Every structure is written in C-alpha cells, then in structure tokens.
Amino acid sequence: MTRTPGTITASSTGVAARATDVWKVYGAGEAQVVALRSVSVELRRGQFTAIMGPSGSGKSTLMHCLAGLDTVTRGEVSIGATKLAGLSDAGLTKLRRDQVGFIFQQFNLLPTLTAEENILLPLSIAGRKPDPAWYDTVIETVGLRERLHHRPSQLSGGQQQRVACARALVSRPEVVFADEPTGNLDSRSGAEVLGFLRHSVRDFGQTIVMVTHDPNAASYADRVIFLADGEVVTELREPTADAVLETMKRIDVLAASRDGDV
Amino acid sequence: MLRATLKSLMSRKLRLVLSGLAVVLGVMFVAGAFVLTDTLGRSFTSLFSTAYANxxxxxxxxxxxxxxxxxxxxxxxxxxxxxxxxxxxxxxxxxxxxxxxxxxxxxxxxxxxxxxxxxxxxxxxxxxxxxxxxxxxxxxxxxxxxxxxxxxxxxxxxxxxxxxxxxxxxxxxxxxxxxxxxxxxxxxxxxxxxxxxxxxxxxxxxxxxxxxxxxxxxxxxxxxxxxxxxxxxxxxxxxxxxxxxxxxxxxxxxxxxxFQKALSFFNYVLLGFAGVALFVGIFLILNTFSIIVAQRVRELALMRSLGASRRQIINSVLLEALVIGTIASVLGLGAGIGVGALLAYLFANLGASGLHLAGIGVPASAVIASFAVGVVITLVAATLPALRAARVAPIAAMREVAATDRPLTRVTVAGSVVTAAGIGVLGVGLAGDGGDATLWAILGGVLVSFIGVALLTPLIGRPVVSVLGRLFAWSVPGQLGRRNSARNPRRTAITAAALMVGLALITGVNVILTSATSSIHNVADTQVSADLVISGEGGNSSIPPTFDKAVLDKTRSTPGVAQVAGFYHDQARVDGKVTGVDAVDDPQALRDMFGLSAKSGTIGTEGSGQLIVDEKQATSLGLHVGSQVPVQLTRGDARTFTVTGIYRDNDVYAGWVLSAADVSGFRSAQPQQAMIKLTPGADVNSVKTAVNGLLADSPGINVADRTEYVDQQTSQFNTILTMIQILLALAILIAVLGIVNTLALSVLERTRELGLLRAIGLRRAQAMRMVTVEAVVISVFGALLGLAVGSGLGAAVVRALRDQGFTVLAFPWSRMALYLVLAAAVGVVAAILPAIRAAKVNVLAAIAYE
Structure with a gap:
C-alpha cells in the first residue's frame, strides 16, 4: 500500500486516481472533526474498487475528495495525470465533465429530460457528440433501448439507476464514482446494476470506485478497501460476501490494533 | 400549531421578504397618495388664507x-x-x-x-x-x-x-x-x-x-x-x-x-394605479404561497398525520399571510409617508416655487387604507393556496413526492367562463348602455377579463412557451431552461400573467391613442383643405394666446394665399345652455376649407346677428332656418340671433358659428386661430415663412402646416401615455419581482438537480444561463400576452367609439416591439439574483442524501 513519492510518475499510466497522505478536517479547535486521517490509496485502471466502512468512517468523504467534489485539507489527489490541488472551480468542473462519471444513490436524473437526453447530458454540456458505436454498446448493455424516450417518472427505480449508469459511462471517463448505487433498490434491481458495473469493468476496462455498506454489493468488486475513523484499516482482493462481512465484523478490532501500531 | 407556523415562517425569511415586497410597494403607493394629497391640501389651505388674510x-x-x-x-x-x-x-x-x-x-x-x-x-x-x-x-x-x-x-x-x-x-x-x-x-x-x-x-x-x-x-x-x-x-x-x-x-x-376637490380627483387617479399594482401583487402572493405549499407538502402531510385538522392547516397558511400582510402594511405605510413627503417637497420646490409646505401629516385615511388594503390583499391571495394545503393527504408524508401535473381542464373551463363574462360586461360598458355605471362596467369588465385570461394562461402557455423556448434554446443550458419553464405551467402562467396586466393596460391605451392620432390625421388629410394653421401653443392660463387682427388681412395679401379664415373662440350661453362658440371673419373660407354643406338655409354668408349650427344640435333643439336664438356673450346684454343656415354633420367641424362682426361681445376681440388655404401650386414653405414673419410680435402663436398642426394637437397624447407608463411602472416592477420570486423559489426547489448538473460538469456560467433563459421565456410570454390582450382591449374601445370619430384602428407596432424587447431585458435582469444563487449551489450539499 505505501508508496515512495519517486514512483508516482513512473506508474501513473496504470493508475486512474490516487490519494496521497490525504487529511480532511472539518471545523477548528474544540469542534474539530477529522474525517480523513492520512489516507493514501491508489486506484488502478480497469479495476472495480469498493470502499467500505461503518457510518462516519469517512468513506463518502474519501470518494468526494477523489472525485474533485470536495477539497482536501492536506495531501494530494490526482485523477489520471491531473493534480486536483490548485484547480479553480472552472478547472474542477471541466475535470468532472471530461474525466469523471457519477452514479448516485438517489439516481438524480433530470425529470424534464427523457432517458436518452439524460444519458447524453454530460456530452451535451461539454458540447461533444457521442461515439455512436460506444453509445450503442452502452445502451445495449444497460438494456434500455425500448425505454429511451421515457421520462424518469415513467421508469422503475432499477431502470432509472441503469440510466444513471449509462450516463456515467457514455463519456468514457477516467473513473466512475458510484455512491451507494444500490441503496435505493430492491435486491434484484440492485444485482442487475452491480452486474452491469462489473461487466463494464471486465469488458470495457472501465475504472469504477463504489462506496457501499452492503457486503453483498462489495463482493462484486475486485478489491475492497475498509475505512474506520478516517483511516484505511485493511483491504481484500477478489472478495466474497462472507469475507467482507467477516472483515466488517472485526473492523473495530482491526482499527484498534492499527492505532496501537502507530 | 401557532408556534409551528411562526417558526416555519421565521425559518424562511426569504419567502417572507419576497412575498411581502409586493404588498409593501402597493401599500406604499396608497399611503403615499394620501399623504401627498393631504399635505398639499393643507399647504394650499394655508396659502389661500394668506391670500385673503387682508x-x-x-x-x-x-x-x-x-x-x-x-x-x-x-x-x-x-x-x-x-x-x-x-x-x-x-x-x-x-x-x-x-x-x-x-x-x-x-x-x-x-x-x-x-x-x-x-x-x-x-x-x-x-x-x-x-x-x-x-x-x-x-x-x-x-x-x-x-x-x-x-x-x-x-x-x-x-x-x-x-x-x-x-x-x-x-x-x-x-x-x-x-x-x-x-x-x-x-x-x-x-x-x-x-x-x-x-x-x-x-x-x-x-x-x-x-x-x-x-x-x-x-x-x-x-x-x-x-x-x-x-x-x-x-x-x-x-x-x-x-x-x-x-x-x-x-x-x-x-x-x-x-382645490381639495381637484386634489381628491388626483388622489383617485393615484389610487386607481395603486389598485392595478396591488392587483398584480395578488398574482405574486398567490404564486409565492402556492409554491411554498407545494414545497411544504411533506411538512403539511406530517402535521396532518400527527392529527392536525384541515381547518388548522388552512389557518396556519392564513396566519402566515396575516403576519406577512401586517408587517408589509407597516413597512408600506412608512415608505408611503416617505414617498408622499418627498413628492410634496419636490412639488413645492420644483413645480410651484413659493409654496410653503405645511407639516407632513399622516391622515387617518392613509393608515386605515394601508392596513385594510395590505392585509386584505394578502389574505385574499393566500386563500387558494391555503385550501390547496388543506387537501394534502397525510399519506404524502410517507412517500416520495412526485410533482403532480394536475389536468388543466377545470381551470381552463373556469377561465373561459370568466373571460366571456368579462368581455360581456366590457361590451355593455363600451356600448354605453350602462348610464352612470358605464365607467364601472368598463373597468369591471377589464378586471374580470384579466382574471379570465390569467386562468386561461396555463393552457395558452404550453404551445407558446414551447415555441418561445426554441428561440432561446440553441445551447444545452438554454434547452434546460426552456424545459424548466414548461415544467410547471401554472407557475409560469401566473408569473407571466402578472406581467401581462400592466403591459396590457399600457398597450390598450397605446392602441387607443395611436388610433386617435391616425384618425385625426386621416380626417385632416381627407376633409380639411387648409394648408397652414396659425394657432397658439396651448398655454395653461384661462386666456388663450391671441394675435393681432391685422395679421389676418396681411396674410390675405401674401402671395400664394387663396383663403384665410380667422377664428375667435369663447364661451357663451346659447338658448340657455353654456357652450363654446366660434366667430369667423370669412364664413365662406370656413365653409370651403371644412367642406361644410348646407342642410338648409345658406352657409358662408352669415353676418351680424346671424349664426349657423350643425344638423345634430339643430335637430335636438328643434331649430330651423329663421329660428330666433337667445345668446348671452361674455360682454354686453343678451341678444337674439337668427339661424341662417344648418350644415350637415361631418367628422371635422361642429358647433355654433357667429360672424366676426359680433366679436365685440367676446372676451377677447383678437383672433386665436386662423386657417390658410393656398392657391394651387403655391409653395407651402415660403408662405409659411412669410406668415411667420407677420407673427413676430406674437409669441406663443405659430404657424404650422397641416401635419405639424395635427402633431401639435396630438402631442398631449404622448404626455398622457408617458404619465400612464410612469404610473404603471410600479405594477410592472411588482410583476418583475414576481419573476424573481418564482425563479428564486424554483432554484431553491431544484437545488438537487442543480447540484447534479454541476457535478457532471455544468459550468457556473452555464447554470446562470439556464436560469436566465427560463426568466426570459416567462417575461417574453407575459409580454406577448399583454400585447395581445391590450391590443384586443384597445381595438374594442376604438371600434366602440367609431361614431365619435375613431375612423382608423392603428397599432403602435414599433412601440409594441420595444415593449417586447424591454420584456426580454427585464427577464435577464430578473434572473440575475436567482442565477447567482443557482451558480452558488454547493455541489456536495446538493447531492448528499437527506
């Protein structure tokens, strides 16, 4: 896990996003809350990474910082070859537009637009045309061809979330961040969405980072990073749902022993 | 319940300010009018007692x-x-x-x-x-x-x-x-x-x-x-x-x-315009409360599921309105006192120098009217949203609130009925069958028509907004803005309707005045053959400007002049009735230039002791050629005149005409006006220059060609129009506040969407453009409605007055285009604050769940 600064450039081609010694502190003095405590993670290109942890562990904060939605107090975050520190709002906006895709728990589709328009929205905002072959592939993969001209209110939750997935993928971003993508779905719709996400990693080489507290969802990932109290506690590769659950159960112990090490 | 209402109110100060502002402005107008007229009244009373003190x-x-x-x-x-x-x-x-x-x-x-x-x-x-x-x-x-x-x-x-x-x-x-x-x-x-x-x-x-x-x-x-x-x-x-x-x-x-009588008339005029402003204010308040109720559906449903009755929900909304209305009335009264005092000060120091202002007083009528108007208007406007709030089902607290797109059938039917009723009442008024109630019928008809059209607006809005939107939707933010404006047809409609009211009134007056001008030009060009007119430039004293009688003869001997008719005007008592009379020094020239033709007797030969009159008056007074008519002129004793001619009714000339031989009885024995007809082929400009030379000793009198003369006569229309535009500016301002309000509340409501758009790469400038397009679509839609309704009203009035000389129906196209452009500009201005708010949306906070 730990890296020496000298290797960053050399291996950057294989890394989609990276956080180095990231601290996130809210408030000051007595009211000070440390959300992230010297977190360093490296997200490899073409990998499906899940971030897990109990409530308040800092997993959402980490994702927001990685995605350029939030600023870090200390440390460095980069997406692809771009360092986020020092970017203006316009620069961050452009970065999000061109290199990042989002999937939210609340779907967050625009009610005034059809499914197709929602999917194409990031490209329209950027003033770009979709690559027709890739667009077809995405539509085919999410299985929404019949529903492209429906409004979000005419779609089920699972369908809405698949629209959101297609929207995140269609611009071929460096990395897609998914925030509890199955949190609002029943298990079957959730399984469909997760299967689709894994599929896009395997077949298209998409990089996906997913925050979740559902061990079953996490088991779809290639790698699970566990956070507790703002620190990376441990990680699992090629996890099973049982292994994730087991780790979650022991997470307080792990956190404590880690604190002891320091 | 009371505490919950007040807390909810205080937690949304923005809403309080925005919906209150319309009432503040309206009440300010009302209170200002009372304070101004009261202060001026007392100042003049003191002036008159000084004047007669000795x-x-x-x-x-x-x-x-x-x-x-x-x-x-x-x-x-x-x-x-x-x-x-x-x-x-x-x-x-x-x-x-x-x-x-x-x-x-x-x-x-x-x-x-x-x-x-x-x-x-x-x-x-x-x-x-x-x-x-x-x-x-x-x-x-x-x-x-x-x-x-x-x-x-x-x-x-x-x-x-x-x-x-x-x-x-x-x-x-x-x-x-x-x-x-x-x-x-x-x-x-x-x-x-x-x-x-x-x-x-x-x-x-x-x-x-x-x-x-x-x-x-x-x-x-x-x-x-x-x-x-x-x-x-x-x-x-x-x-x-x-x-x-x-x-x-x-x-x-x-x-x-x-003087008090004149002032109270002035006061009524001001109050009338205040009424328009408040009427527009109702739209704004209604819309604000509707949006607030829609946004609070969960909160209201929660209260209902906790056991609050419908009555309590209604009362909570009305209580909120009462608080807003009362606070706004107090502020409006204060502002009105300030405005009234300021206007009185300006009047005393700019207009009538030397008027010593009495102390600024606040008459009881100002206080009573302010509170009555402010509170009642707010409560009336909040009633509908209150009833809607009471219909929220308790179950709404438990489920995701979907924006309900209720069908527009009922509101459309209601709108059609109300519009038809309004037009009907207006028709009765315009037909002049209402007697004393005619003015009320017209005003009521206009008011009811406005409400009807406002109800129809959601339906009209769909296609119009869609077309309008396409004009502005060349970019993605534009398209998003367009869709947002079509999203809630009622909200867009009420906001636009508020703008419609002021603009419709301005347009209506505009159409009437433009038609009047065109009609006068038309009549002057087709039926008056005078080429030049000598006349005074108005003036406000009771003696109109006159010129030396000798000018008439000198003009007659000017090369190129064929005929000159010199006019003397005065008031006289003819056949027991006070009326204006003309005396003319060359009756034949009058006959020729106005194309008068004799119904009976002869026209153009009248001499001392003789007069002619138009057919209409002759008929109504039962006069015929040879009738003896008692006439009391300003000077001298009453005399009896003989009717020597009755001329046919026409569009350009009517009334009693005496001979200049009897002008010694007039107040001023000097002519006030002259019509000049040129010989064929004579150069109008050179004659004009020559006559101007003759008038060198008569300031306040000038000579103009026919077009210039008509323009002079109609220039007061522009003054009227300017006054109306100024007085209706407040109604327009309130409508603009309405647009600001609607957009601000919409931005608030769509915080999450804005956050999402920003998250996936919408730039701040693009977010602002999106809000601006929505504002422009709404304001241009309102302007189009106003222009259409105003044109309709104006055309109706012009048609109804056809017999009174409105022969031409003309539309002020360039002005109407200007209003449309201004409306678009107003939309951009109205969008500034909401757009900044939209651009400032914190992406993280907006998309975070809960």
Whole structure:
C-alpha cells in the first residue's frame, strides 16, 4: 500500500486516481472533526474498487475528495495525470465533465429530460457528440433501448439507476464514482446494476470506485478497501460476501490494533 | 400549531421578504397618495388664507356666462361706480376697486412666454394696499407704460428694475418698463407659484378686462367694531343681487374647497394605479404561497398525520399571510409617508416655487387604507393556496413526492367562463348602455377579463412557451431552461400573467391613442383643405394666446394665399345652455376649407346677428332656418340671433358659428386661430415663412402646416401615455419581482438537480444561463400576452367609439416591439439574483442524501 513519492510518475499510466497522505478536517479547535486521517490509496485502471466502512468512517468523504467534489485539507489527489490541488472551480468542473462519471444513490436524473437526453447530458454540456458505436454498446448493455424516450417518472427505480449508469459511462471517463448505487433498490434491481458495473469493468476496462455498506454489493468488486475513523484499516482482493462481512465484523478490532501500531 | 407556523415562517425569511415586497410597494403607493394629497391640501389651505388674510369682504361680479369651468372671475366685471356705492355703506372703512385676472403672460429674454406649472398668471392693477409689499428700490407704477411684478416672476424670468418687459394680455404684445418688484407677507415671493403683473388701474382695466372703468372685484375693509359677516350683509343689501359678496374667510374656504376637490380627483387617479399594482401583487402572493405549499407538502402531510385538522392547516397558511400582510402594511405605510413627503417637497420646490409646505401629516385615511388594503390583499391571495394545503393527504408524508401535473381542464373551463363574462360586461360598458355605471362596467369588465385570461394562461402557455423556448434554446443550458419553464405551467402562467396586466393596460391605451392620432390625421388629410394653421401653443392660463387682427388681412395679401379664415373662440350661453362658440371673419373660407354643406338655409354668408349650427344640435333643439336664438356673450346684454343656415354633420367641424362682426361681445376681440388655404401650386414653405414673419410680435402663436398642426394637437397624447407608463411602472416592477420570486423559489426547489448538473460538469456560467433563459421565456410570454390582450382591449374601445370619430384602428407596432424587447431585458435582469444563487449551489450539499 505505501508508496515512495519517486514512483508516482513512473506508474501513473496504470493508475486512474490516487490519494496521497490525504487529511480532511472539518471545523477548528474544540469542534474539530477529522474525517480523513492520512489516507493514501491508489486506484488502478480497469479495476472495480469498493470502499467500505461503518457510518462516519469517512468513506463518502474519501470518494468526494477523489472525485474533485470536495477539497482536501492536506495531501494530494490526482485523477489520471491531473493534480486536483490548485484547480479553480472552472478547472474542477471541466475535470468532472471530461474525466469523471457519477452514479448516485438517489439516481438524480433530470425529470424534464427523457432517458436518452439524460444519458447524453454530460456530452451535451461539454458540447461533444457521442461515439455512436460506444453509445450503442452502452445502451445495449444497460438494456434500455425500448425505454429511451421515457421520462424518469415513467421508469422503475432499477431502470432509472441503469440510466444513471449509462450516463456515467457514455463519456468514457477516467473513473466512475458510484455512491451507494444500490441503496435505493430492491435486491434484484440492485444485482442487475452491480452486474452491469462489473461487466463494464471486465469488458470495457472501465475504472469504477463504489462506496457501499452492503457486503453483498462489495463482493462484486475486485478489491475492497475498509475505512474506520478516517483511516484505511485493511483491504481484500477478489472478495466474497462472507469475507467482507467477516472483515466488517472485526473492523473495530482491526482499527484498534492499527492505532496501537502507530 | 401557532408556534409551528411562526417558526416555519421565521425559518424562511426569504419567502417572507419576497412575498411581502409586493404588498409593501402597493401599500406604499396608497399611503403615499394620501399623504401627498393631504399635505398639499393643507399647504394650499394655508396659502389661500394668506391670500385673503387682508380682505374683510369682497364684492365680485357674477359672470354673465357662468361656465362653471375653472375660474369665472375676470370674465365678469363690475362698473367703477359700484366702488363708490360700496364706499357709502356704513361700517366700510375703505373700498378699493381691484382688477385681478388670469392671463397676463410675460415674455422672457428668450422671446418665449414665461410659463408656470399650472399656477395662474395674474394681470392686476396696483392698488398699493393689500399684502403685496414693494421691495427696496421699487416704486409703484405711475405711468401707463410702467409695471411692477412679483418677486417670484422676477426670479423665474430673470428680470430687474429698469428692464423693458413685454406682456401678452387680451391685447397683443405690449412693452413696459419694470419699476418695481413686490413680495408677500411672510417673505414669500410667490403664492403657490403664481406670477403677477401689476399695471396702473386704467391700463389693467383695458388690457385685462377690455372695459374702461371696470373692476373684477371691490376689496372692502371693515371699520372698527364692525364684524366681517355683518359688513358682508350690509354690503350685499346695498349692491343688490347681481353681485357676489363674501367675507375673506368664505373666499379662502371656497378656494380651498375647490382645490381639495381637484386634489381628491388626483388622489383617485393615484389610487386607481395603486389598485392595478396591488392587483398584480395578488398574482405574486398567490404564486409565492402556492409554491411554498407545494414545497411544504411533506411538512403539511406530517402535521396532518400527527392529527392536525384541515381547518388548522388552512389557518396556519392564513396566519402566515396575516403576519406577512401586517408587517408589509407597516413597512408600506412608512415608505408611503416617505414617498408622499418627498413628492410634496419636490412639488413645492420644483413645480410651484413659493409654496410653503405645511407639516407632513399622516391622515387617518392613509393608515386605515394601508392596513385594510395590505392585509386584505394578502389574505385574499393566500386563500387558494391555503385550501390547496388543506387537501394534502397525510399519506404524502410517507412517500416520495412526485410533482403532480394536475389536468388543466377545470381551470381552463373556469377561465373561459370568466373571460366571456368579462368581455360581456366590457361590451355593455363600451356600448354605453350602462348610464352612470358605464365607467364601472368598463373597468369591471377589464378586471374580470384579466382574471379570465390569467386562468386561461396555463393552457395558452404550453404551445407558446414551447415555441418561445426554441428561440432561446440553441445551447444545452438554454434547452434546460426552456424545459424548466414548461415544467410547471401554472407557475409560469401566473408569473407571466402578472406581467401581462400592466403591459396590457399600457398597450390598450397605446392602441387607443395611436388610433386617435391616425384618425385625426386621416380626417385632416381627407376633409380639411387648409394648408397652414396659425394657432397658439396651448398655454395653461384661462386666456388663450391671441394675435393681432391685422395679421389676418396681411396674410390675405401674401402671395400664394387663396383663403384665410380667422377664428375667435369663447364661451357663451346659447338658448340657455353654456357652450363654446366660434366667430369667423370669412364664413365662406370656413365653409370651403371644412367642406361644410348646407342642410338648409345658406352657409358662408352669415353676418351680424346671424349664426349657423350643425344638423345634430339643430335637430335636438328643434331649430330651423329663421329660428330666433337667445345668446348671452361674455360682454354686453343678451341678444337674439337668427339661424341662417344648418350644415350637415361631418367628422371635422361642429358647433355654433357667429360672424366676426359680433366679436365685440367676446372676451377677447383678437383672433386665436386662423386657417390658410393656398392657391394651387403655391409653395407651402415660403408662405409659411412669410406668415411667420407677420407673427413676430406674437409669441406663443405659430404657424404650422397641416401635419405639424395635427402633431401639435396630438402631442398631449404622448404626455398622457408617458404619465400612464410612469404610473404603471410600479405594477410592472411588482410583476418583475414576481419573476424573481418564482425563479428564486424554483432554484431553491431544484437545488438537487442543480447540484447534479454541476457535478457532471455544468459550468457556473452555464447554470446562470439556464436560469436566465427560463426568466426570459416567462417575461417574453407575459409580454406577448399583454400585447395581445391590450391590443384586443384597445381595438374594442376604438371600434366602440367609431361614431365619435375613431375612423382608423392603428397599432403602435414599433412601440409594441420595444415593449417586447424591454420584456426580454427585464427577464435577464430578473434572473440575475436567482442565477447567482443557482451558480452558488454547493455541489456536495446538493447531492448528499437527506
């Protein structure tokens, strides 16, 4: 896990996003809350990474910082070859537009637009045309061809979330961040969405980072990073749902022993 | 429940401010009108009592032609012998014959008449008494070519003792030497902006009354121990019933009562416009409360599921309205007092110099009207949203609230019915069948039509907004904005309808005035063959500008001139009724230039003691050729005239026409107007230049070709239009606030969407553009509605007045286009704050769940 600064450039081609010694502190003095405590993670290109942890562990904060939605107090975050520190709002906006895709728990589709328009929205905002072959592939993969001209209110939750997935993928971003993508779905719709996400990693080489507290969802990932109290506690590769659950159960112990090490 | 309501209210201060602002502005208008008229009223009352302070009793002649319009004083005169009669009355200490008549116009250094802002321009005799006090270095006029003037006039016209001053009176320009300047008690240099020129008595009698040894009134001072009213009665007995005898206090009261009447009319006009502003305010408040209720559905449903009754929900919304209405009324009243005081100050210091303002007072009527209007308007506007809030089902608290797109059928049907009713009432009013209620029928019809159209607006809005949106939707933010504006048709509709009201009224008036102008031009071009017109430039004194009779003959002998008709106007009592009469020096020229044709008798031959009249009046009075008609002119005794001709009705000329041979009975024996017809092929401009030369000694009189003349006559329409636009600006401003309000609340409501858009790469500028497009679509839609409804109203009025000479229906296209462009600009301005708010949305906070 730990890296020496000298290797960053050399291996950057294989890394989609990276956080180095990231601290996130809210408030000051007595009211000070440390959300992230010297977190360093490296997200490899073409990998499906899940971030897990109990409530308040800092997993959402980490994702927001990685995605350029939030600023870090200390440390460095980069997406692809771009360092986020020092970017203006316009620069961050452009970065999000061109290199990042989002999937939210609340779907967050625009009610005034059809499914197709929602999917194409990031490209329209950027003033770009979709690559027709890739667009077809995405539509085919999410299985929404019949529903492209429906409004979000005419779609089920699972369908809405698949629209959101297609929207995140269609611009071929460096990395897609998914925030509890199955949190609002029943298990079957959730399984469909997760299967689709894994599929896009395997077949298209998409990089996906997913925050979740559902061990079953996490088991779809290639790698699970566990956070507790703002620190990376441990990680699992090629996890099973049982292994994730087991780790979650022991997470307080792990956190404590880690604190002891320091 | 009460506490919950108040807390909810306080937690949303923005909502409080926005919905309250409309009421504040409307109430401000109402309170301002009351405070202004009250303050001016008291100021003028004090002015009049100053003016009559030194008068114990005044004897004035009764006018032979009591017009009842304006100031009859000066039209009538009393003989000099009457002064002696009054002097003989026991108890009279002194009796002074006074000449004081409006209509002495001083010509300034620039060769133009020095004007006032509506205040009189008195010509008087210098009696040395009274409250006028000569300034140091001044002396009374002793010779016939000497005058003194009041200090206010001297200041305005920049005149100094020793200057040669030209004055226009009943007679053409005369030049005098200024020998003195006088002020009034209390250091006033003018009484309410009045200008006074004092001559020696014989000159004043000649120039202002046109009669030697005559006076306007006799100023009487009581001897010691004689009360004013006792003296009045004694004098009245002595002079007989032909004269009006009043005490100084009565005169002051009468003058002030007359002024109060004019002021209260002014007040009604202001209140009418305040009413329009408040009417628009209702739309704004209604919309604000509707949006708030929609946003609070979960909160309301929670209250319902916790056991709150429907009544309690209604009361909670109405309570909120009551609080807002009360606070807004207080603020509006305060602002209104400020505005009223400011306007009164401006009036006193810019308009009528020398008006000493009474203290600014707040009449009870202002307070009562402010609260009644502010609170009632807010409550009325909140009723509908309150009822809607009460219909929220408790279950709504448990489920995700979907934006319900309720069908528009009911509101459309209601709108059609209301619109039809409004048009019906308007039709009755315009047909003139309503008698005294005609004006009310028209106003009510317009109001009800507005409400009806507002109800229809959601339906009209769909296609129109869609088309409009396409115009602006060349970019992604534009498309998003367009869709947002089509998202909630009711919200867009009410917001646009508010803008419609003000613009419809402006457009309607515009159409009427434009049609009037076109009609006049049309009639003038097709039915009047005069090529040039000599006339006065209006002027506000009761004696209109005149020119030397000799100009008429000189014009006749100017090369290129075929015919000249010189006109004299005055009021007279004809067949027992006061009416305007014309006298013309060349009846044949009149006949030819206006194309008059005889129904019976002959037209164009009338001489002394004869008159002609139009067919309509002849019929209604039962006159025929040879009828004897009693006529009382301003001067001289009543005479009997013979009808020698009755001319056919036409669009350009009507009324009694006398011969110039009888003009000695007119108030001014000088012509006021002349029509000139040129010989074929004559050059209009060279004749015009020649006639202008003849008029060099007649400032205030000019010569214009036909088009210029009509333009002069219709220029007052522009003044009317400007006034209406200024007064309706507040209604428009409130409508703009409505747009700001709707957008601000929508941005608030769509925070999450904005956050998402920003998260996936929408730039701040793009977010702002999105909001701006929505605002522009709404405002342009409102403007289109206003232009359409206004054109409809205007056209209806013009059609209804077809018989009154509105022969042409014309639309002010360029102005209408200007309004549309302004509306788009207004949309951009209205979007500024909401757009900034939208751009500032914190992406993280917006998309975070809960």
């Amino acid at each position: 008068t114990d009793v005044q004897v004035a002649a009764k006018s032979k032609v009591a017009t009842g319009v304006g100031n009859d004083q000066g039209v009538a005169s009393l003989p000099g012998s009457l002064v002696d009669t009054v002097r003989q009355v026991p108890g009279v200490a002194s009796a002074t014959g006074e000449v004081q008549v409006d209509g002495a116009r001083v010509i300034g250094h620039n060769g133009k008449v020095v004007t006032t802002y509506g205040a009189p321009q008195f010509g008087m005799n210098w009696t040395g008494g009274g409250f006028a006090q000569l300034e140091p270095g001044s002396r009374a006029p002793a010779a016939d070519d000497e005058i003194v003037i009041n200090a206010g006039l001297a200041k305005t016209a920049d005149l100094k003792i020793g200057d040669q001053v030209s004055v226009l009176t009943l007679e053409p320009k005369k030049t005098f030497t200024l020998v003195g300047i006088f002020g009034y008690s209390g250091g006033r240099d003018s009484l309410g902006g009045e200008q006074s020129v004092a001559f020696t008595t014989p000159v004043a009698q000649q120039l202002m009354l046109g009669t030697p040894d005559a006076y306007s009134d006799v100023d009487v001072r009581a001897g010691p121990g004689v009360s004013d009213s006792a003296l009045r009665d004694r004098v009245a007995t002595a002079v007989g019933g032909d004269y009006q005898v009043k005490t100084g206090k009565q005169l002051a009261d009468d003058a002030s009562a007359g």
